[in-house]
Structure formats: structure tokens, C-alpha cells
Amino acid sequence: MILHYGRIDEGQDFNGSIGRMTRVLRALTRSGLLVVATGAAVRAQAVTPRTSGPRPSGPALATAGAAVPLSPAATRKAEALLRDHLPCLGCHALGGTGGRVAPDLATVRTRRSSAYIAAMVDAPARVVPAAAMPRTPMPAATRELIIRYLQTRPGSADGELPPPAAPAPPLRDGAALYAHWCAACHGATGKGDGPNAAALPVKPAAHADAAAMSRRPDDSLYDTIAGGGAIMNRSPRMPAFGESLSPAEIRALVAYIRTLCRCQGPAWSRDGGDTR
Numbered sequence: 001m002i003l004h005y006g007r008i009d010e011g012q013d014f015n016g017s018i019g020r021m022t023r024v025l026r027a028l029t030r031s032g033l034l035v036v037a038t039g040a041a042v043r044a045q046a047v048t049p050r051t052s053g054p055r056p057s058g059p060a061l062a063t064a065g066a067a068v069p070l071s072p073a074a075t076r077k078a079e080a081l082l083r084d085h086l087p088c089l090g091c092h093a094l095g096g097t098g099g100r101v102a103p104d105l106a107t108v109r110t111r112r113s114s115a116y117i118a119a120m121v122d123a124p125a126r127v128v129p130a131a132a133m134p135r136t137p138m139p140a141a142t143r144e145l146i147i148r149y150l151q152t153r154p155g156s157a158d159g160e161l162p163p164p165a166a167p168a169p170p171l172r173d174g175a176a177l178y179a180h181w182c183a184a185c186h187g188a189t190g191k192g193d194g195p196n197a198a199a200l201p202v203k204p205a206a207h208a209d210a211a212a213m214s215r216r217p218d219d220s221l222y223d224t225i226a227g228g229g230a231i232m233n234r235s236p237r238m239p240a241f242g243e244s245l246s247p248a249e250i251r252a253l254v255a256y257i258r259t260l261c262r263c264q265g266p267a268w269s270r271d272g273g274d275t276r
């Protein structure tokens, strides 16, 4: 089983919640994002360290050269994944739909080489450390399909992969993290009104809304930020940040959301609450 879930990998704070784990697995299976892999793929994928620095490409990754054209069925599968399961179009436009805060993926091959595309999808922080593009957790086969789909878009830009860039300086402060990673969709003050909000099929949560946010335990905010909307049965346009932010950074974001709403989670979910 491949489960890119930074919090479990790092063995922290999971609270042993079998119920939540089961829900996550069920949602993953339903969404086609859970695959059973064998052999080398498992060894390569099973332990996925969180990283903001260099990360080797997976063995099956289509990294360079002339990409083999996709079959019509594979093309349809890639388009369905992008439409229904992956967060990419939360930020990127593709064929007239999608977000407005990142380059249009339909024309990516007019600008970028195959190698650049593969590296960006596999390890964005290594290619453009300052970009607000988190590494999306996906099974290796899905990552390869999406990379090939983009590599075979019209266009034939060439060029060397830029050398690995120096990692961006860490943003430990919740406010700075929020401004960098979240505000484009959720709005600078968490009203759900970021510049990209209108391009999303589902309105981004209003983190400043005390009535809504006081119904959410900190754990569920944490899990949505780490694991993304798809595995929480929410809009897949909400990206997963668990492979790009540390548990401490995600906790800082949860705490920052609590300052935006000036609220706390339900009593039962807080330390000292008596039932779960």
C-alpha cells in the first residue's frame, strides 16, 4: 500500500485513530488514489520523507526525452484524474477551466522541456523553491501518467533542467505560511475570498468564520491541510501540504486559523475534553 501521508510516516500525533484512518482509506480507494503496488515500486515509495530539499526522482518517472504518446484511454484517465481527484487545477488553468494563480498547463510544452515538467511534478521545491506549489502525493503510476500527459501537450520546448536551487528560507510563522501557501484561495484574512477563489468549483473554506470553524476539531483542520481535500471527502482542489510542510508548520497553520476565526474547536476535541 502506498500512503503518502506525512503525519503517519513521521509517526506523530496520529492519536491512533483507527476510525479516521479507515475513513481515509475508504476515501482513497473510492477516489482511485489508493493502489496496491509491488516490488520496486513499494520499496521506492513506501517511505516518502517529507522534504523541502532535493529529492531523487522515482524509478518509473518519465524524466526526459521524447515522451511516448498516450493512448486515448490513458488521456481520458489523466483528464478525469485532473478534473476529479487532483488539486492541480485549483491553481493551474487547463483548456479554459481551472485556477488562475499558476501557468496554463495546456501550453506548458511551449515553455518547458519534458525533463522540467517531470521534475516540477515530482519535486517542485527542488526546481522553483519559492513557488507556492506543494508536492502532491500520488501513487507512482498516477504521477507518471500526469507527467506523460503534460509532456505530450502540443509544443516542443527544449532545454536543460536548471541546477537544483537553494531551498527557500523556512517560513515558521503561521501568518507568513498562510500568506505564502493559502491566501491565494482562502484570502489574506481567511474570508474565503482570495484572488483565485472565483476560479474554483467549490468555495474555499472561510477560516475567519467562527461559526463554521468552531465545529471543526484541530485534528480535522490538520488532516485536511496535511492530506488535502480529496481524502477528507472534500473538494480535491484543496491541495495536500503534508509533503511540503513539516508537522510543526502545519500545527502553526492550525493555530493561525484559530486566530483568524477567534474560535476554538468543539469542547470534546480539545485537551481535557471528556469524550471523543
Ligand code: HEC
Binding pocket: 086, 087, 088, 089, 090, 091, 092, 101, 102, 103, 104, 108, 111, 112, 117, 120, 121, 128, 131, 132, 133, 134, 136, 146, 150, 239
Ligand atoms: C497551490 C497551487 C498549485 C498546485 C495545487 C499545483 N501547482 Fe503547479 N505550479 C504552481 C505555481 C505557482 C507554478 C509556477 C512556478 C514558477 O514560478 O515557475 C507551478 C508550476 C508548474 C509547472 C511548470 C509550468 C511552467 O510553465 O513553468 C508544472 C508542469 C506544474 N506546476 C504541474 C502541476 C501539477 C501536475 C499539479 C498537480 C499534481 C500542480 N502543478 C499543482 C502552483 C501549483
Ligand code: HEC
Binding pocket: 090, 091, 099, 177, 178, 181, 182, 183, 184, 185, 186, 196, 200, 202, 203, 204, 205, 212, 216, 220, 221, 222, 224, 225, 229, 233, 234, 235, 237, 238, 239, 241, 253
Ligand atoms: C488552490 C486553492 C487552495 C489553496 C492554495 C488552499 N486551499 Fe484550503 N481549501 C480549498 C477549497 C476549495 C476548500 C473547500 C473544500 C470543501 O469544502 O470541499 C478548502 C478547504 C480547506 C480546509 C477545510 C476547512 C473545513 O471546513 O474543515 C482547511 C482547514 C484548509 N482548506 C486549509 C488550507 C490551508 C492552511 C492552506 C495553505 C497551507 C490552504 N488551505 C490552501 C482551496 C485551497
